[in-house]
Amino acid sequence: QVQLVESGGGLVQAGGSLRLSCAASGRTFSTYYMGWFRQAPGQGREFVAAISWSGGSTYYADSVKGRFTISRDNAKNTMYLQMNSLKPEDTAIYYCAATRAALPTLRSAYNSWGQGTQVTVSS
DSSP states (O other): OOOOOOOOOOETTTTTOOOEEOOOSSGGGSEEEEEEEEOOOSSOEEEEEOOOOOOOOOOOOOOTTTTEEEETTTTTTEEEEEEEOOOOGOOOOEEEESOOOOOOOOEEEEEEEOOEEEEEEOO
């Protein structure tokens, strides 16, 4: 399994932007689909975005489409989530995850998870 560490969370006003990063260990990063999930207080963990091995395909939840952009740099073993036009309902702990299965939106397909980074959007 790959080890994952998120960074970049914080407190931002509504309408603002944040960029999350997910650093992965090992030399096999490019063989994983990568995804972002989030969990708000009292809610289940939901899919946010995912990206294929090479970055050629991306997937988004309807709630973030047009506002968030997922990307990856395989040379740096790092994935990113650029979040623009943030809303209070985006407040959650954001987790990055990795899977070798080509099931990018399926939470149960992911078997490596980071510890999460808190994103808080104030109104």
